Amino acid sequence: MKPGIHPLYAPVAFRDRSTGTTFVTRSTATSDERVEIDGTSYPLVTVDITSDSHPFWTGRAHTLDSEGRLERFRRRYGDRR
Template identity: 60%
Template sequence: MQQDKQPEYGPVVFRDRSAGFAFLTRSTASSDQTIEWDDGNTYPVVDVEISSESHPFYTGKARTVDSEGRIAKFERRYGDES
């Protein structure tokens, strides 16, 4: 394997600013911004728009689909064409 072609794999903080949620993990993602983490070390930080803390599916704020309305619309359009 060629060493020069592999991306650098190291600790990175992913942060969701809208939810105030951040976690430290290892990744090939890089960033010019840094953050001081709870352990006192400085790590690159990648800001994400949505995470498990702000996604409607995980927070329980997801909208349910009106399946009865969809069925009625289908029957109006295609039902009983005899």
């Protein structure tokens, strides 16, 4: 690797904006905000969605069918669950 052209890859804390959950992972993301976790200071990046708040991972996902296409499909081909 060429020296001096790659971004710094270091531990960063990410905080979920909706749940407040914070976790530490390695990333090239940076921030001026800092947070202290277990006595160590990390840059803090606030994100809108993580696996802690995403409907797919929390089990709150549902099927949107505003035009009745799912029901028409089930009538035509049967409900094969």
